[in-house]
Amino acid sequence: MRKIVILTGAGISAESGLGTFRDAGGLWSQYDLEEVATPDGFARNPTLVHDFYNARRANALNASPNAAHAALARLERDWPGEVVLITQNIDDLHERAGQRRVIHMHGELTGALCAECGAHWQAPPEMHADDPCPECGAAATRPDIVWFGEMPYDMDLIEKHIVSADLFAAIGTSGQVFPAAGFVMQANAAGVETVELNLEPSELSGMFDARHEGPATDVVPTWVSHLLGTA
Structure with a gap:
């Protein structure tokens, strides 16, 4: 049976109330990314970075999976072949929707990381700059992002x-x-069929074999139903 590999980005969680980088007035727009999303920013002001991610963690915990997340979990459950989901998102909405196999390429809000020894552990709801690492004891804990x-x-x-x-x-x-x-370039080079589902055309839309435009909660369930033959 055919193997399906899916990449998801911020657009799939936007309808759950989690803003993208580019949302006007959203959480990201209130901060300088150089200060809260870089190693240098963390070195300069770890308290600011922790405050930012504590807010994002609380925001994500209060959000609920939407119909797009649920549809992908259904695809994984009902597809007779292999389904691999890669996400750029750091929320856990895929998992809470029932997705079992998720690769978080950008890390997870629910994770903590020691900048000193590299240990990983479950993040508490709030993290602070002076939290000790449970492995080495260093006050070097950071979000696992x-x-x-x-x-x-x-x-x-x-x-x-x-x-x-x-x-x-x-x-x-x-x-x-x-x-x-x-x-998508790697997929094209390997002869893999490609499809883009997005609210509007992306920078790379022309590289996909097929495109479906509209809100994720509309286009993703429709696409999944078509794949499963239940449309």
């Missing part, structure tokens, strides 16, 4: 999944953030 300038997680595994797929789908992505923006 991949910041600008850092290497995303599981890139070798992701590339293996993409080039071995029969269908690659990008959902709710802007096509502006690399390396994820390059996944």
Whole structure:
């Protein structure tokens, strides 16, 4: 049976109330990304960074999965072949919708990381600059988030999944953030069928074999129903 690899971005969580980078008046617009989403920003002011991610964590915990998340969980459950979901999102809405196999290439709000020893653990609802690492004791805890300038997680595994797929789908992505923006190029080079589902055309729309435009809660359930033959 055909292997489906899916990449999701901020657009799939927007209808759950979690804003994208570009939302006017949203959480991101209130902060300088250089100060809250880079290693240098964390080194300069860890308290500011923790305050930012504590707010994002609370926002995500109060959000609920939407129909697009539920549809992808249904696809994973009912598709007779393999479904691999890669997300650029750091929320856990895919998991709460029932998705079992999720690769978080940019880390997770629910995770904590020690900048000193590299230990990972479950983040509490609020983190602080002086929280000690449970492994080494250093006051160097940070959100387990991949910041600008850092290497995303599981890139070798992701590339293996993409080039071995029969269908690659990008959902709710802007096509502006690399390396994820390059996944469709890898898929094309490997002869993989590609489809984009987005609210509006992305920077890379012309590279996809097929495109579906509209709100994620409309286009994703329709697409999944078509794949499963239940439309």
